[in-house]
Amino acid sequence: MHSVDFWSMTFVFMLAAFVGFDVIRNVSRLLHTPLMSLTNAISAIAVVGSIIIAGEQKTTLSTVLGTIAVAASVTNIVSGFLITDRMLKMFHQQGQKR
Amino acid sequence: MIENLTAAAYLAAGALFIFSLRWMSHPKTARRGVVAGVAGMTAAVGGTLLHPEIVGFEWIAIAVVIGTAIGVPLSRVALTAVPQRTAISHAFGGLAAGLVGTAKYILWLPEGELTGFRMGAISLEVLLGFLTFTGSLMAAGKLQEVIPTRPITYRGQNVINLGLLGVALLCGIGLVLDPTQWFLFPLLIGLSLAFGVLLIIPIGGADMPTVISLLNSYAGLAAVAMGYVLENKVLIIAGALDGASGLILSIIMCRAMNRSFSNVLFGAFGQVQGGPADAVERKPVKSATAQDVAELLELAREVVIVPGYGLAVAQAQHRAFELYEQLTKRGIRCRFAIHPVAGRMPGHMNVLLAEANVPYDALVEMDDINPDLGQVDVAIVVGANDVVNPAARHDKSSPIYGMPIIDVDKCKTVIANKRTMNPGFAGIDNELYTADNTLMLFGDAKAALGDVVKALSGESGLGH
Numbered sequence: 314m315h316s317v318d319f320w321s322m323t324f325v326f327m328l329a330a331f332v333g334f335d336v337i338r339n340v341s342r343l344l345h346t347p348l349m350s351l352t353n354a355i356s357a358i359a360v361v362g363s364i365i366i367a368g369e370q371k372t373t374l375s376t377v378l379g380t381i382a383v384a385a386s387v388t389n390i391v392s393g394f395l396i397t398d399r400m401l402k403m404f405h406q407q408g409q410k411r
Numbered sequence: 412m413i414e415n416l417t418a419a420a421y422l423a424a425g426a427l428f429i430f431s432l433r434w435m436s437h438p439k440t441a442r443r444g445v446v447a448g449v450a451g452m453t454a455a456v457g458g459t460l461l462h463p464e465i466v467g468f469e470w471i472a473i474a475v476v477i478g479t480a481i482g483v484p485l486s487r488v489a490l491t492a493v494p495q496r497t498a499i500s501h502a503f504g505g506l507a508a509g510l511v512g513t514a515k516y517i518l519w520l521p522e523g524e525l526t527g528f529r530m531g532a533i534s535l536e537v538l539l540g541f542l543t544f545t546g547s548l549m550a551a552g553k554l555q556e557v558i559p560t561r562p563i564t565y566r567g568q569n570v571i572n573l574g575l576l577g578v579a580l581l582c583g584i585g586l587v588l589d590p591t592q593w594f595l596f597p598l599l600i601g602l603s604l605a606f607g608v609l610l611i612i613p614i615g616g617a618d619m620p621t622v623i624s625l626l627n628s629y630a631g632l633a634a635v636a637m638g639y640v641l642e643n644k645v646l647i648i649a650g651a652l653d654g655a656s657g658l659i660l661s662i663i664m665c666r667a668m669n670r671s672f673s674n675v676l677f678g679a680f681g682q683v684q685g686g687p688a689d690a691v692e693r694k695p696v697k698s699a700t701a702q703d704v705a706e707l708l709e710l711a712r713e714v715v716i717v718p719g720y721g722l723a724v725a726q727a728q729h730r731a732f733e734l735y736e737q738l739t740k741r742g743i744r745c746r747f748a749i750h751p752v753a754g755r756m757p758g759h760m761n762v763l764l765a766e767a768n769v770p771y772d773a774l775v776e777m778d779d780i781n782p783d784l785g786q787v788d789v790a791i792v793v794g795a796n797d798v799v800n801p802a803a804r805h806d807k808s809s810p811i812y813g814m815p816i817i818d819v820d821k822c823k824t825v826i827a828n829k830r831t832m833n834p835g836f837a838g839i840d841n842e843l844y845t846a847d848n849t850l851m852l853f854g855d856a857k858a859a860l861g862d863v864v865k866a867l868s869g870e871s872g873l874g875h
């Protein structure tokens with residue numbers, strides 16, 4: 314592990330945090346509940362790490378842990394996106410049919 | 412070749428996630444945000460499945476089936492249960508991070524791959540992941556009321572909690588210095604799990620919106636730590652977005668209650684009340700019938716409805732919409748004033764009212780509606796109490812002093828619906844109810860609003 318990788322990852326982290334604060338600050342307050350379920354689904358991107366551990370099958374224990382982690386992440390992806398969309402469908406303007 | 416493909420898929424996923432959140436800035440574009448999110452996730456998962464180290468797909472497939480089987484019903488819960496669902500998904504996010512960190516430790520230890528940097532990142536990932544896991548389960552239990560919602564406190568609580576966290580951090584440092592001290596690892600897991608529980612039990616039900624947001628932030632940071640462990644930048648990006656979102660929401664919640672983070676986490680709010688408020692003699696209240704209220708509303712030009720969580724508890728959202736419809740039909744301007752902490756999580760009340768068909772342009776934030784309240788003829792307070800208590804503005808001895816409120820007392824007339832004269836959630840007396848321009852409409856919110864709607868529609872049938 315080169316220290317260059319650490320710094321480049323930290324740069325990515327810093328930039329993403331700034332983008333995050335900026336983008337989230339502009340989210341309509343009306344939508345803070347759907348926002349939370351959406352970011353929940355997005356941070357379930359942890360699934361990519363879990364998939365490799367469950368798929369490389371190096372030891373039984375690591376495969377079991379990876380499989381549980383994939384199941385937990387997929388739960389968040391599926392329920393997060395579905396419920397966000399379900400809530401957003403309910404928002405409509407005056408005089409507009411939903 | 413495949414490596415480049417995977418990297419490109421991750422890059423696309425990172426960009427799509429940012430677009431996804433950008434489009435949440437307005438209800439008109441928000442659904443596009445979900446599409447972008449799904450596309451990003453599909454790209455990232457697709458890119459990962461190409462990974463040459465994957466030798467078998469059977470366990471992945473089983474896990475996907477299980478996750479879908481749990482996820483679909485979880486997405487269909489009643490909207491009043493969305494806070495619990497959110498807390499549970501924070502728990503799953505934390506669990507996944509904790510387990511991946513543990514698996515990586517187990518895999519790298521015999522290979523001698525645990526550099527100081529990796530061990531530090533794993534320790535943080537495991538700590539954040541497992542404390543988010545148990546903490547979120549506790550929060551979900553409190554929201555579902557399977558665990559007592561009142562704060563559970565004991566002597567020396569903060570010292571014990573901080574001591575526990577300190578020991579957990581020492582375990583992490585010990586592992587960084589010498590990763591082969593493997594017994595420290597289960598100790599770190601145990602302490603993190605215990606810390607999550609102990610962190611949440613002293614926090615009262617009224618503070619849950621802040622706590623959910625804070626746990627959201629922790630879940631995001633756990634994903635960032637996982638990104639460092641796996642050297643995966645899309646994880647760092649998505650985790651940072653999630654962490655930033657949770658942090659911003661918790662700051663908004665804290666401000667809306669005029670409290671600091673440390674006060675929420677270590678203050679045990681809603682436990683000991685009393686003091687001067689109890690000693691004050693109660694002034695008599697004026698009560699009104701549904702008929703009186705309907706007549707008042709007929710003469711109004713501008714009406715504001717202030718809903719609190721009590722509205723949802725009484726299942727009165729649809730009655731509130733019918734009232735809105737009756738008033739709008741007569742050319743009376745009717746809006747809903749939404750306090751940031753109305754409901755059990757950020758933005759909860761908006762979702763509950765949108766479900767009842769209320770258009771979003773009639774939902775107005777506290778800061779936007781407060782300057783208009785002087786011109787409002789009638790304010791109807793339903794299921795809200797502390798968020799309209801004028802004591803927050805002037806009574807320094809009140810526990811809610813300094814909390815921003817919806818200034819309904821400035822409206823010409825206030826109709827306050829309550830079941831009885833008992834004080835509200837935080838146990839604080841509300842002088843609004845005894846004010847000269849306030850009329851009390853006693854009864855269950857659903858029945859009371861229903862009667863007002865009936866009286867209004869009855870009149871329109873006779874007169875006009």
